[in-house]
Amino acid sequence: MAKEKSGKKQGDMAQAGFAALSPFELKDELIKAAGGGAVERAANASMLNAGRGNPNFLATIPRHGFWQLGLFAMRESERSFAFMPEGVGGFPRREGLTERFDLFLRENKGVPGIDFLRGAVSYVRDQLGLSAGDFLYEMCEGILASNYPVPDRMLKLSEQIVGQYLRKEMIGNHPFVGEFDVFAVEGGTAAMTYIFNTMRENHLIKPGDTIALGLPIFTPYIEIPRLNDYQLNVVNLEATVESGWQYSKKELDKLRDPKVKAFFLVNPSNPPSVKIDDESLQYIADIVKERPDLILLTDDVYGTFADDFVSLFALAPKNTILVYSYSKYFGATGWRLGVIATHRDNVLDKLIAELPKDAKKQLHERYESITTEPDKLKFIDRLVADSRTVALNHTAGLSTPQQVQMVLFSLFSLMDTPDAYKNALKRLIRKRKQALYEEVGISFEDDDPNQVDYYTILDIEFLGERMFGREFVEWLLKNTEPSELLFRLAREARVVLLPGRGFGTQHPSGRVSLANLNESDYRQIGRAMRKLIEEYVERYNAATGKKLDKSKVK
Incomplete structure (x- = not known):
């Protein structure tokens, strides 16, 4: 006993x-x-692990498209060095690529993924107004992974297509003036890591500064500010079960305090899974008009599960860093696919330009090895450089096969007009x-x-x-x-x-x-x-x- x-x-x-x-x-x-x-894993028959956020569903059609595109790209590669029997291939060739792709589609009629690829090329050409040949070449070279990611922030046409997907899912019918840049990253967690780091390196946040967190929130947002790397003070904005997991005006008014440098939130929330209502979004946007120096970071990974979702990025684009991950909606946690988006006219670049001379000098020295005009380097491009400790900027960028799958996921959603x-x-x-x-x-x-x-x-x-x-x-x-x-x-x-x-x-x-x-x-x-x-x-x-x-x- x-x-x-x-x-x-x-x-x-x-x-x-x-x-x-x-x-x-x-x-x-x-x-x-x-x-x-x-x-x-959750599949253990004798244990019910509902603690995992990893979905047990996934999008099959764009994956079929990925594998069929890979087979076509391999065929293109093998057209080079065909005289060598040792298994040596080369880069795809641009000339005649679209014609050979049409032949590949006809030869494989009825195979899963083929109709999707046919529709994807048509959508890129007819709806987005991009060159089908350029698109196919970027996809073939990307899926073969035969070259470094160029541009390093994101492949050129891939960024435009993913940008259209973000417009559909994060902005919808809300008015949006101007353009935004996209950085393809290794999932939402990499986005968090890069953003915290680059904000620190560029003196946008420093030890002793205050940030606001919208609670409840994905745990790392709570844990990272406490780390020795950051040592940030945190003001919590509480959403409660009694309020339907919405932030009261009293809580949101905490953002009016000029000591609060940034507000980080997950929308829809994790774990309550409730999107911020329209009134609260507008209330935040109105606060931003009074506080044009306030930085917002919205992590909208669950937005694609919501009805008529509109991101804070749509209402306050110049102050907002948008983080989105493909992991949950497409059942792609293992792919590690995410993006960071910033408006081309944003408060981050403005705040960096207004830094004191000694801070500007230090940043000039930090980035001068990668550009002749380091003072003009945009925040999002600083993210890219810092993700590879600046010195390895020439090898920055998400792996190109990952970018190809990201593009195919995006096109799958864009083409699915009835949702x-x-x-x-x-x-x-x-x-x-x-x-x-x-x-x-x-x-x-x-x-x-x-x-x-x-x-x-x-x-x-x-x-x-x-x-x-x-x-x-x-x-x-x-x-x-x-x-x-x-x-x-x-x-x-x-x-x-x-x-x-x-x-x-x-x-x-x-x-x-x-x-x-x-x-x-x-x-x-x-x-x-x-x-x-x-x-x-x-x-x-x-x-x-x-x-x-x-x-x-x-």
Whole structure:
């Protein structure tokens, strides 16, 4: 018995120590508690890992197009050095390329991906007004990876096509004046890394400066400012479950403080998966008019799952850095595809131009090895250079096969005028959410047009009060540690969720990804959650002498 108590005590101490871990590191401990290895994937049949944001769906048509394009490019390569039997190929040849491509399409009629490629070339030529031959050459050379990325920020036509995709998905019908530049990067995480670093190197943020974060938010945005590299002060703008995960005007007014240099947000939010409503977006844009020096960074990876999404980039383009990743919408986390976009007339370049002389001199020396006019180097091109520690700028740029797949994903969306793929994904994840809450025992009407539902938050305080009243919730919070419920779900039901507190939520909660398991799995998670809550109701009844009916929901 003493040994059992000792083991429990050690387990509680270890569990308490996990509170300092990032939710993504705590996830590994929860997986172990569920009886799995830390590197096991969500497909493990005996464990339901809803802590992963990695979707279990993917876009097949543009992938078929990628492989067929690769076969055509290989055929083009083998036209050179054909006299050598040792497997030596060369660069594709521009002359006659479109004619040979048409022949390839006819020869492979009916093969998956062929019709998509035919449509893609037609769209590029007829809708975007670009040269079909130039496009095919860029794609063939890119997919063969036979040359360095040139330009290093992004291949020329690829940038234009991806720019059109961003206009469709991030700007929509909102008025937008001017042009923007795009930097292709290794996913949204690389974008974050590069942006924080270049802002620091160019004195846009420095130790002791204050930035604002829109909470809840993807955990690294909380963790990076604390690092020794940055040492930033942080002002939190809180969105709450009670407000439908929207920021109040009182919270947004914190941006009026001139000490706040930048505002970083994820929209739609992670993990609540709610887009900022139109009124709040306009309110932020109005604050920017009063504070034209305020830098905004909006990470809009989940925007493509929303209805009629409009990015903050559309409303305040000159002050906003746009980050977008292809990972979730196209099921492409392993491809590492992301972009950073900035308006060609932006506050970042303006602030750099207004730096003190000593700072300008230091930056002149930093970038003088890559340009004869370092003082005129745009912020987005500084991002490119800094991503390779400046000295390796000549080898900067996302690998060209990655850029080709990015372009094909973009064209797939641009050509899908009825949004068939988008609507299919929306139906998929929203049915999963409905299944989850039905089994928890709560009817959850999706009447909020700002709900995106890539994730959902099981907020213990909010759900507990709704199901069994405030008195029960007060008792539960007093008698349990937030992580206890997550570890019990892992150990007893083999269900893994991420702690909402690690994303900056105000109440104890678990993040459920609605993207990575099947509908029946979410029903099982809902039942496990319900069973756990009912057990705490029994404990509450025994401890208080009350008689809450665990079979009834308020």
